[in-house]
Amino acid sequence: MDGWTEREAMGEERRMEREKKRGSCRQGLSELVNYERVKEYCLKVLGHQQDHFKAMYRAGIAFYHLGDYECALRYLRDAKSREPTDTNVLRYIQLTEMKMSKSGQQVRESGKEALG
Numbered sequence: 001m002d003g004w005t006e007r008e009a010m011g012e013e014r015r016m017e018r019e020k021k022r023g024s025c026r027q028g029l030s031e032l033v034n035y036e037r038v039k040e041y042c043l044k045v046l047g048h049q050q051d052h053f054k055a056m057y058r059a060g061i062a063f064y065h066l067g068d069y070e071c072a073l074r075y076l077r078d079a080k081s082r083e084p085t086d087t088n089v090l091r092y093i094q095l096t097e098m099k100m101s102k103s104g105q106q107v108r109e110s111g112k113e114a115l116g
Contacts, residue, residue, distance in 0.1 A: 033065070035061075035062040035065040035066050036062075036066065038058055038059075038061070038062040039059060039062035039063060039066065042055040042056075042058045042059035042062060043059060046059065051082065053079055053082045053083055056075050056076075056078045056079040056082070057075070057076070057079040057086075057088070057089055057092075059071075059075040060072045060073070060074075060075035060076035060078075060079060060089075060092060060096075061076075061092060063075060064076075064092060064095065064096055064099070069096050069099050069100045069103070070100070072092070072096045073093065073096045073097070073100070076089055076092050076093045076096060077093065080093060
């Protein structure tokens with residue numbers, strides 16, 4: 001077993017199973033949230049109070065989970081301008097930029113395949 005004892009291998013197997021369960025729980029939780037509804041509500045709040053931090057942040061998260069990364073980034077950056085040290089905002093900005101970078105890379109790669 002590549003230098004592993006049976007006990008270590010079993011422990012690693014259990015750890016991987018726990019991680020798999022955690023991941024499916026997180027995915028299940030995000031499926032319970034109706035991000036379209038969150039987005040609509042936050043936009044309604046922002047229509048009345050343009051500088052409402054929590055509505056900006058939550059709108060950014062909703063747009064992120066709906067796959068509209070440009071809008072997500074816009075709202076998250078607005079939220080950051082009001083709370084520059086909020087770690088949740090900073091984390092979602094980073095996640096959004098990574099998604100945008102990855103999707104831009106996929107678009108470029110599919111364009112190369114079409115030409116090649």
